[in-house]
Amino acid sequence: MKRQTLIILGICIISLIATYISYFYLPEQIPVHFDIDFQPDRYANKEWIFLIGISPLLCYLSGKFLKKIEPMKTDLEKNIYVYDIFISILSLLFLGMNWVTIYFSFEEHIKNTEKFQIFPFFLGLCLILIGNYLPIVRKNYFLGIRTPFTLQGEISWKKTNRLGGYLFVTLGLLLCLGGILGNKQIYIVTFLWFLIGILLLFVYSYFIYCKYDKK
Secondary structure (H helix, E strand, C coil): CCHHHHHHHHHHHHHHHHHHHHHCCCCCEEEEEECCCCCEEEEEECCHHHHHHHHHHHHHHHHHHHHHHCCCHHHHHHHHHHHHHHHHHHHHHHHHHHHHHHHHHHCCCCCCCCCCCHHHHHHHHHHHHHHHHHHHCCCCCCCCCCCCCCCCCHHHHHHHHHHHHHHHHHHHHHHHHHHHHCCHHHHHHHHHHHHHHHHHHHHHHHHHHHHHHCC
16 A cells, blocks of 8 residues: 555544544534635534544545546556545545534634634645646546546647646635635635636637547
8 A cells, every 4th residue: 555545544544533532522513514704604413523524534535446447547547646646635625624623613702803714724725736736637537627528628638627727726825815814805706716717617628629629
């Protein structure tokens, strides 16, 4: 088993054990949803922490399983390390969400006046990492910018994922800035840019497919 796999599995298992221990000290209600200011706005019974706590491990194991049944396995294996990096980042993102939930559960009154917010900053870093690797991920059905046109055209896949990389990096930078400043307006701009980006990537993938791949 590769060192990276052992490290990620170890982190997920240690986190799960720590989550189980924290369960006995949690209040009866824990936050399960956060608003645009990254403040809790919906609560559920504390048993939900088991599902949230095991999600990083499930994410990583699911990624490993999907890699084995990937229809485009030949293409994916040409730079399989990128796929492994992706599922590691996603697993760490779920892990971060787990501990943000625990933090807000213990902290009854989170002051809105606090400037620095760690979760949007952490999420932004993850998006920046994903954006850096998007341009070099090989065509597959599980990771990357997947539209009907990128899955059919090699050039459309490469160019759309390169553009998607820039989109993810800018989204990540905005979230990091929002986390540092604790500014609601930055989160609104980030969300709007995300929606525009989805539409832009779809239209762009169609344009590139028609221009290069369809011929």
